[in-house]
Amino acid sequence: MNCLKTALAAATMLGSGAVGALAQEAPTIAPPIEVDRWDGPYRSLQPLDQAAGPVEAEGSVEGEYYLPSDPEAVMWGYLPNRTVEPVLTVPSGATVTVDTVSHEGVLEDQGRDPSAYFAQFGVPSEHVLSDAIAVAGSAIEHDFIEAGPHVVTGPIAVEGAEPGDVLMIETLSIAPRVPYGVISNRHGKGALPGEYPLGPEPDEDASADNPEAYRNVSIFTPLRYLRGQLYGVLNAGERGEVMFRATPFMGMMGVAADTDEPVHSVPPAEYGGNIDVKDLGAGSTLYLPVQVAGANFYTGDPHAAQGDGEVALTALELSARTTFRLTVLKAGDPRLPMGGEMADPFGETDEFWIPVGLDPDLDEAMKNAVRTSIAFLTDRFGMDPQTAYAYLSAATDFAVSQVVDRTKGIHAKIRKSDFADLIEASAD
Secondary structure, eight states, X not given: OHHHHHHHHGXXXXXXXXXXXXXXXXXXXXXXXXXOOOOGGGTTOOOOOOOSSSSOTTOOOOSSEEEOXXXXXXXXXXXXXXXXXXXXXXXXXEEEEEEEOOSTTXXXXXXXXXXXXXXXXXXXXXXXXXXXXHHHTSSOOXXXXXXXXXXXXXXEEETTOOXXXXXXXXXXXXXXXXXXXXXXXXXXXXXXXXXXSOSSOOOTTOBTTBGGGGOOEEEXXXXXXXXXXXXXXXXXXXXXXXXXXXXXEEEEEEEOBSOSSOEESSSOBTTEESOOOTTOBTTOEEEEEOOSTTOXXXXXEEEEEXXXXXXXXXXXXXXXXXXXXXXXXXXXXXXXXXXXOOOSOEEEOSSEEXXXXXXXXXXXHHHHHHHHHHHHHHHHHOOOHHHHHHHHHHHOEEEEEESSSXXXXXXXXXXXXXXXXXXXXXXX
């Protein structure tokens, strides 16, 4: 995939990394590291800035349609509801390439000036995305305290979609647009609020008008592309550095909610949104129950890497170029994962079916994931519920998607290979 190679290899353009917004006042953060072991053949490639149109010279825009994150095409901190007009309309089955912008480096506690923010870490101005600069410098109102952090691109209407249908979202490719990202921990948030961030407490005058006084901690994280694999790089202290595999995915994929009320971008729900399931990268499929005519798909919150749980608050966040295929599925369509009505997000990869459970209480999210998994197995394969429950206990992993988004997530990973004989029998 040429565009992925282009974006990953752009990491070769950065010669050094640095760590941490406000690191000068937080000595618990390790000092900067040198990042110099790049793959030589990719040293001349550039980050993926906004394309000039639907087709770019090197073909890195793969979709039939292209949507950049111009200020006119994004919402900041809120999701589309039924009152929001689409910025693009496509036929069912169309492929759309979307340039998304990470909120990290754009937010108010980082100065709402990505050029100045990333310059602290040696990022040259030409490696800061023009659409990130445009969003940060726009007149879009964003309340740092009340609104969500996410820059949400869309919505995209899909012709023929009606409530009761299912939108099938296939992620065909995803390419990091820059060779660096950010991992943030903000006061009062994450799995250990009150314990982290380490370092100074927020100033007494911290507010939406003085957001930098919250003294949140952001870890600037360069990417390294070695031996055909992408890695994030962090300083591990005196012993050196730690490299961890980066597998990009979109943390946010959703359809518009059927309400007139503002929809906060942080908690996920039946319409999808900020579900943060790391398995939903390139080659995956997400099924969402359509809430409004046109479905009005949107995306954002691109990640380079995330551990199940996302405990600090954010994962390794960075801007990404993603190509989707958006297809409307009507009742009875054989491509539906379940024959009955879908009420919650449902994922799929080549290896797994991924039922998703959501609830503000993690225990209830687990119960919801188990219930949906049982319903899937009974509907798809005719298993009796007690046997399905036994199978899940013996053979299925349940992972914590995230614990930091108000509404917590658990997802099951049901191995397709376990059902090979049943799939073959149903095909006959």
